[in-house]
Amino acid sequence: MRRFRKNSALAAASLAVFLIVTGCHHKQAAVPEPPPPPPESAPAPTATITASPESFNPGQGVVLTWHTTDATDVAIDGIGKVEPSGTKTVNPTATTTYHLTARGDGGSTDATATVTLNAAPPAPPAPQQLTEADFEQNVKPIFFDYDSYSIRPDAQATITQDASFLQAHPNAKILIAGYCDSRGSEEYNLALGQNRANAAKTALTQAGVDASRIRTISYGKEKQFCTEQNESCWQQNRRSQFTLDQ
Amino acid sequence: MRNLPRFVGKRSTDCLFAVILAATTMANAQDWVHTGTNLGAQKIRLAAADFKAVGTDPAVTTAQQTFNQVLYSDLSNAGIFDMVSKSLAPTGTPGSPAEINLAQWSAPPANAAMVAFGAINVQGGRDIVFGWLFDTKNTQSPQVLGQQYNEADTPDTPRHIAHEFADAIISRLGGGINGIAESKIFYVSDRSGKKEIWEMDYDGANQHQITHLGQIALSPRISPDGGRLAFNELSSKGSNIRIFSMSLNRLVTFPVHDGTDFSPAWSPDGNNLAFSSSRTGDPEIWMSSASGFNLRRITAFRGPDVSPVFNPKTGNQIAWISGRTGLPQVYIMDSDGTAIQRMTDGGYATSPSWSPNGQFLAYAWSRHYGPGAPGGQDIYVMDIASHRWIQLTHDIGRTDFPSWSPDGRHIVFQRTTHGHSEIWTMLADGSQQHALTKTGNGRMPNWSWK
Structure with missing residues (x-):
């Protein structure tokens, strides 16, 4: 329940970020400007990814949160192409390393996050x-x-x-x-x-x-x-x- | 089949005779109990001649045999006659007053004071019986009774007519108290594999299953009019009073309440039920209408209260069992819960049954209770006015659940030996004890009100 609420909050936050970003793009598109000069040396992309929690019990979901800049193509192994920044709940069944690759005009950057499966289930059964x-x-x-x-x-x-x-x-x-x-x-x-x-x-x-x-x-x-x-x-x-x- | 209840197997017969002898001796030694039912009076020497088969229908032979067996058995069971055994009776079957020689019957070895005789015929699908009762010493006008029966022929008809004629004789010679030949006994049997309620005739014939619930059915109590059977159904869902309609042949609605309800009892007008209920915690005696409404609590004292029974004569008193002072004892009270009186002075007393004339309580009692105590659990009868009691069963295993016959001359009870229970019956002085059931475990008998 608590986890669900956190997810919603994260989802709402990312949605707001997304709206702001696209809004800016829209505004930029609406205002005629001289065409930008072609980038001579584009900056290299940055990328971070975190998992919460970092260790989990069987059946428990894990929330991945990632953030990239200057990337045009962002993908996570096992998940596929994703938004440049976002969150996603995944349900791993074993200890897993999530590998994110951000590619942009300035090159590509990797980031990883590892979630660990807890060995013993918690003491009191439901x-x-x-x-x-x-x-x-x-x-x-x-x-x-x-x-x-x-x-x-x-x-x-x-x-x-x-x-x-x-x-x-x-x-x-x-x-x-x-x-x-x-x-x-x-x-x-x-x-x-x-x-x-x-x-x-x-x-x-x-x-x-x-x-x-x-x-x-x-x-x-x-x-x-x-x-x-x-x-x-x-x-x-x-x-x-x-x-x-x- | 019809003779089965009278013989309990060769091996136990000798033992049974010894028991009867002991019981009779004991009863005679304590003959201060006057039941008001001719049991203590000098018994009339009565002969029952074999009825004569007349007519040409071959079915008459079977009908005649059944009729003669049942008539003799009913008159023997009545407890108020000194029956002339068939081997001492004159030969011949007098079929009418013209055919009987009274001097033969009054002379030794028969020495009969009264003789019953007559004829049976099967004709046109009907059983026709003429029966007479003659006073052998009154040669001028010997007829005491003359009866005629004409009923549709079924396998049960000869038996039914024999019951009717026996009851007419018993009523005439027994001080006007109706016979019990057509009364019924309800009881718990596990013959089907589960404890269900069964019914049988007073002499053990026609044993048949009434309930088919597949749970544990206990404590059958037939209503005064014979139309409804109250009992206790026990399952993991709880313990509740159930009502079975004898005419509809099915359960009828009775409210189910939280808590454990058991041991129902009908008021003699059939309008109320008393029972034990733990709906407020401690098992207490409660009363409701016959349909289960208008609930009110009658007792209020810590300890188990169970097994109520109304005074059948007045309906305004209840006897029951209470463990309020420790081991269970018999108590009586007015049916509003006042005027509580303890009846037994110790031991372990259970299962009261109130005699039809209101004078006596029959109950089960271990008088000396505890490890190594002498004696066992036996049936006793107490005179309510004087609190004096006599013991009716002796050393025949554990006996319990006495229930009076409608004529007050008999008591049916549960006898348990080596973990096995049977239904037995006896006269109210403890004599003529014999088994009625012999298959499965028979328990908790309840004699019909009429």
Whole structure:
């Protein structure tokens, strides 16, 4: 966005320059003058070219700005013939040297600008690139005691980590599902699972995650992560599970 | 098929007898419970003679067999008769009052006080049944009932007429309380691969799938008039109350709200639904009109509130389950949320069902709860006025979701052993326990209101 605005400004500036230059030419043409003497020794052209930025990330555009004087024929390798002065956005895919040649009556001059491809992409991936697998790897479930929906100290630590990941991905919506172990009654466990989901939502909200991003549901004992009848299995099932809410 | 529910396989039969014996002994020892439904009264010794097949249509043989099986089964299931077993009955099939010898039936080994008999005919595409009920000791005017049925012949007609005749006998001899032979049971089954709502006859016959949603369908509750089925659909989109029209055979509109809604209950006039909702966070009991409008919250206390059921006699009280003090307990309140009363004094109590006469609550209870505690989760019945209770199931696995029959003499329930659930039924004193389903997992039964 910022780059785009800069482009517009540059484009507007170059347009103004162009108008002034052509305007002068027009005026000169309109006023009859004695024919100029043929140039005996024309000055040599000057040329500069710069690239901004000088190093770029994949997919990022680069703006070339060049300026020449006393040139009649200006070309950039790989782009072709260009105006004597101007700007252009290019999309290189690798480190590239842009070579400008300005030819005039007084000879020719070269100028170059090199843009370098950054080796590593920037650290935080864009939010839309967050996958369910990424989400599950980073947002861990929390576990509960029997017939309880209180957040345990170990769950609070998990919540803190979960919340920091979620705050780094502010566009991700979150579905919290409450689960219960296979003991007890189906309908009561739906209510208990709902309270577990609600407790997890409250904890995330208190850790700074916006409540409007969170939806809750209870699966009670209708879906089980583990089906054996022992405490380690029951503990697996007493949880609030976080998933990316599409 | 029709006999299947009565036999649960040879291996488990002995075990079942032991259970029935234990349950009966226990119930007798605590016979202070007077259900007002003749269950505790001395049972009438009743014989059901095989009905006589008359006419020339070959279809009559099948019709006769079905009719005789169903009539005997209905009268046995009623719980108010001491049935004369077929092996003790006199031979012969008296088809009319002129053909019966009452002395044969009143004499040993039958010793019948009453005898039902009659004739069945298939003629011109119609099933025609004449049925009588005679008092064997009243030789002057023995007729107690004389019924005639004439209905279009379908595969289900003999069964249907047997239900009607059985209900007429039960009503006459059972203190005017209507029989339940034509009542239905709704339940959750995973036979199709998904948890869907199914329906069956009271004796386990005609099991068929009602919903085809492909999600998780739970907590079926049939409306008092039998026209609408409320239930809970659970999916990743949420948990919502859904209404299925039995006459239109499809879902009808019911508003979907944010938050989790589940465990619906019909008011006895069919005008209101109570259910558990977490739309304000904590699951509370809410009420709405039958079409889902005029929402109001009934309970307001931290902790899960779930499984409401109306007093079917008055409609102005609700029993439900609350975890406000820790483990879930049974509570009752007025339907405006006042006059809250805790009913159970500890343990883990769930799934209340209110008896049709308004006197009793059936519920599931683990009285001693916790690691290593004795006993399991069983069905109990509590007298609401006195808070006294009896235990109906003993050591048959985890039992849950009791639901009263419309006559108040039976309770259907969920029995879970080794992770597998079936629908079972029993008399309200805990006797005559037997399975109704045997395929897939059957859960959360709900008996129709009539």
